[in-house]
Amino acid sequence: MLSLDDMRFSAPEGAEVEIAFQNVTKRFGDLVAVDDLSLDIHKGALVALLGKTGCGKSTMFNMISGLMAPTDGRVEVMGHSPFREFDWYRGKMAIVFQSDRLLPWRSAVKNVELGLETLGLSAAERTERALYWLNALGLKGHENDYPHALSGGMRQRVSISRAFATDAPLLLCDEPFSALDEITSRRLRTEFARLVRENNKTAVFITHSIDEAFDIGDRIVVLKRPAEIALDLRMSADVSDVDRERIRDTIHDTLDA
Helix, strand or coil: CCHHHHCCCCCCCCCCCCEEEEEEEECCCCCEEEEEEEEEECCCCCEEEECCCCCCCHHHHHHHCCCHHHCEEEEEHHHHHHHHHHHHHHHCCEEEECCCCCCCCCCHHHHHHCHHHCCCHHHHHHHHHHHHHHCCCCCCCCCCHHHHHCCCHHHHHHHHHHHHHCCCCCEEEECCCCCHHHHHHHHHHHHHHHHHHCCCCCEEECCCCCHHHHHHHEEEEEEEEEEEEEEEEEEECCCCCCHHHHHHHHHHHHHHH
């Protein structure tokens, strides 16, 4: 049986840092959403940021994606500032949102092509790449269907295809399966994690679900308000079902404290 200390995350020797929070604070008036946070996420990692609503994980997500700047401290992604150098990240970062955000007047393949149109690819290249990823996500035969003809799970598969099609090295996911039923959600997150690993991506996954964090993360960072790191755990093949249940109880106790 593994002890909690055995499961605490430590960076692999020589691992390259992809995302760095350096003494980051984010205030909204008198509200402190993130307070003096330092966190490194390494290249090739699949990290679940887990916490209750209001713990600051979405604020962290928005700073990683360049949608807001920290009040104090530094956020760096691939050695650059997401907020100050937003355009530099074109083609380097892709986002999967909570809702699928498909354009209803575009077919599945044309929705996947949307993210490629800003990258300067030819029409033939866009279509080839879009069809490849739709097929990889199990949507062969539905390429020309419009969103209204697709189930919620199928629409989210199109959204995931759109992100992977850009070939961005970094994927950011903001609770993308929370609106789906549990069976569909579990199947999709398992597929998502497999594709991230097979394609050597770095992925950050926002969630408030412990089960989802277990299914997704090689590393689980448990956050308490205001974005304080309460637990930082590695999840690997040597973590038994007994250990998982024990760590689940520990996370519950930590979040309820």
